[in-house]
Amino acid sequence: xxxxxxxxxxxxxxxxxxxxxxxxxxxxxxxxxxxxxxxxxxxxxxxxxxxxxxxxxxxxxxxxxxxxxxxxxxxxxxxxxxxxxxxxxxxxxxxxxxxxxxxxxxxxxxxxxxxxxxxxxxxxxxxxxxxxxxxxxxxxxxxxxxxxxxxxxxxxxxxxxxxxxxxx
Ligand code: FES
Numbered sequence: 693x694x695x696x697x698x699x700x701x702x703x704x705x706x707x708x709x710x711x712x713x714x715x716x717x718x719x720x721x722x723x724x725x726x727x728x729x730x731x732x733x734x735x736x737x738x739x740x741x742x743x744x745x746x747x748x749x750x751x752x753x754x755x756x757x758x759x760x761x762x763x764x765x766x767x768x769x770x771x772x773x774x775x776x777x778x779x780x781x782x783x784x785x786x787x788x789x790x791x792x793x794x795x796x797x798x799x800x801x802x803x804x805x806x807x808x809x810x811x812x813x814x815x816x817x818x819x820x821x822x823x824x825x826x827x828x829x830x831x832x833x834x835x836x837x838x839x840x841x842x843x844x845x846x847x848x849x850x851x852x853x854x855x856x857x858x859x860x
Contacts, residue, residue, distance in 0.1 A: 704750050708738050712754055724755045728765045731755065732772060741781065741820075742773040770825065778813035778820035780859050783838045786824040789831035798835050799824075801849040805856070819856070 704712075715730035728751075735751050736743050743766050752759040766772045770783075782802065786795050799810065802821055806814050813820040830836045833845025837852075844855055 704735075704747075704754060705738060708734055709754065712751065716755065725757055725761060727755065728757070728762060729769065732762070732766055736772060740776065741779065742776050744774070770822070773820075776813075778817050780818060780840055781820045781822060783822045783825040783828070784810075785826070785828045785830070785834070785836050785838075787827035787831075789827070789834040790836060793834040795835040797849065798837065798847055798852060801852055805853070818859075 711734035712727065712731040715727035715734075716724045718730075719726040731751055731754075732743060732748075735747055739747055748762045748766055749759050752762040755762075766774055773781075784790075784795055784799050784802065786799065803809055806819050806821060808814055808819075808821055810821050811823045825838070828836065828838055828843070830843055830845055833843070835847050836843060836845040837847060838844070839855065839859070844851070
């Protein structure tokens with residue numbers, strides 16, 4: 693795919709096109725749908741952590757895919773956001789091991805500390821507390837949370853405070 697030969701609505705930067713090309717090159721000709729997850733992650737990363745309609749349409753156009761296929765992926769996987777969110781994304785695992793080890797206490801503490809409910813972002817745009825997350829495959833470190841793709845395990849509320857206080 694040649695970025696220069698495409699007409700876009702202005703949302704896809706040269707870097708983003710290069711990233712999409714890199715993902716598409718990993719799959720056989722005509723299987724560019726397989727590059728969607730990587731492409732959307734790159735797009736989301738460049739767009740302050742979320743995908744909007746315009747951006748999803750631009751990615752669909754670039755990959756020559758129906759827009760609905762992009763929407764299906766963007767709305768199915770929990771790592772994609774389709775609305776503006778806070779800059780630090782916090783996911784607390786609430787699946788069985790974490791539940792048995794006190795994740796409710798962690799969620800309650802975060803909601804109180806940040807003054808928001810899960811699914812919301814703080815007014816200053818610093819934090820986004822994602823909806824409850826399914827098992828993040830760190831069950832032996834329960835209770836755990838992920839912030840900006842980094843895992844924090846065997847949490848206490850004191851540790852949650854120090855982790856959040858350490859973020860810019
Ligand atoms: S149940 Fe929480 S990481 Fe598996």
